[in-house]
Amino acid sequence: MDASTSVVSEFDLIRTYFTRPTRHAVLGVGDDCALLQVQPNNVLAVSTDMLIEGRHFFAHADPRQLGHKCLAVNLSDLAAMGATPRWATLALALPAVDTAWLREFSAGLFALANRFELDLVGGDTTRGPLAICITIAGEVPAAQSLRRAGARVGDALWVSGSLGGAALALQCAQGAVHLNAEQQTAVNPCLHTPEPRVALGLALRGIATAAIDLSDGLCGDLGHVLTQSGVGATIAYANLPRHPVFHELQHTALEQQCVLAGGDDYELLFTAPSRAQRTIEQLAATHQLPLTQIGMITSADTGLVVRDAQGQRLQVPRSFDHFA
Ligand SMILES: [Mg+2]
Numbered sequence: 406m407d408a409s410t411s412v413v414s415e416f417d418l419i420r421t422y423f424t425r426p427t428r429h430a431v432l433g434v435g436d437d438c439a440l441l442q443v444q445p446n447n448v449l450a451v452s453t454d455m456l457i458e459g460r461h462f463f464a465h466a467d468p469r470q471l472g473h474k475c476l477a478v479n480l481s482d483l484a485a486m487g488a489t490p491r492w493a494t495l496a497l498a499l500p501a502v503d504t505a506w507l508r509e510f511s512a513g514l515f516a517l518a519n520r521f522e523l524d525l526v527g528g529d530t531t532r533g534p535l536a537i538c539i540t541i542a543g544e545v546p547a548a549q550s551l552r553r554a555g556a557r558v559g560d561a562l563w564v565s566g567s568l569g570g571a572a573l574a575l576q577c578a579q580g581a582v583h584l585n586a587e588q589q590t591a592v593n594p595c596l597h598t599p600e601p602r603v604a605l606g607l608a609l610r611g612i613a614t615a616a617i618d619l620s621d622g623l624c625g626d627l628g629h630v631l632t633q634s635g636v637g638a639t640i641a642y643a644n645l646p647r648h649p650v651f652h653e654l655q656h657t658a659l660e661q662q663c664v665l666a667g668g669d670d671y672e673l674l675f676t677a678p679s680r681a682q683r684t685i686e687q688l689a690a691t692h693q694l695p696l697t698q699i700g701m702i703t704s705a706d707t708g709l710v711v712r713d714a715q716g717q718r719l720q721v722p723r724s725f726d727h728f729a
Contacts, residue, residue, distance in 0.1 A: 413502045415530050422511040427524040429491050439526035441492055447544040450488035454478045458535035463578070468506045470597040471537070472513025477601045478620065479541035480521060481671040484606030485618035487551040488543030490521040496540075498533035521603055551609060551616035551675070556634035560614055560676040560702040563685060565602050565694055568623060569660065570595030570648035572667020582659060588650045595648065599671040605696075608688050609675055616675040622666040624721050627674060628709060634676075637707040640700035643714040665711065666722040676702055 427433035431440035456475050574596035576582045651660045689696040711719040
């Protein structure tokens with residue numbers, strides 16, 4: 406069947422590409438609403454992320470990678486709350502029914518959903534400029550949720566994985582920097598197929614005092630934690646886990662911009678009392694994920710301070726703002 410000329414109704418489209426057996430739903434796709442049962446003593450953690458063609462991803466982006474990424478960014482928000490992924494709904498605007506595109510997109514989406522036993526329980530499709538909006542819900546015991554407001558003076562500041570790789574890949578795709586093929590292969594997955602740190606978020610229940618996922622850049626996202634916790638922070642730039650490709654580039658200004666303010670990393674930034682250091686180091690080993698102490702929480706009056714290896718204060722760059 407020719408993809409561009411096939412006639413597929415909205416109901417066929419949903420049945421074929423977006424209906425799978427559910428694991429945690431009383432009732433999934435197919436009625437006016439899904440019916441969902443939360444475990445006793447848990448609360449629902451709910452978040453929505455919208456991705457628009459030309460704004461959040463390039464036109465003609467690989468549909469399988471897109472299916473992965475639009476779910477990964479939502480899973481990352483659940484990870485940042487310490488929530489177990491359970492359910493999602495998908496609202497999808499498509500310029501035309503392209504069955505090859507739909508097959509790839511849903512394959513990317515469900516490959517990731519299955520890894521976390523997440524059920525797609527509803528949604529909507531319409532004709533329009535390509536836009537993907539996912540609402541995700543997870544469960545967490547209310548007292549164990551990881552919030553932005555819990556950081557305390559003297560807490561250590563930690564980050565998972567490495568920083569700046571996605572921003573570097575974007576700079577390369579936009580022609581602002583040249584990377585050789587090997588370097589592109591190293592950074593492109595950071596931008597196109599980020600790994601949500603769900604297992605780490607769950608493991609940080611009862612350990613982290615505050616957490617956020619890095620979607621808009623380290624300094625900006627840390628700023629949310631500092632504001633909501635009523636504290637400041639000092640970061641040692643030399644301690645930041647930079648993507649390995651930066652070591653080859655030796656381009657200080659570009660590196661600082663990507664590492665301090667680059668978006669799309671989807672790593673977890675969290676705070677914890679200093680006595681938790683051994684426990685966190687053990688978590689890093691268990692999860693085979695680098696966890697790096699990058700600074701300390703200070704009192705609010707010092708604000709956010711970033712110091713280089715010589716102790717000089719670096720200017721804190723602006724982070725990505727969708728309305729700037
Ligand atoms: Mg977030």
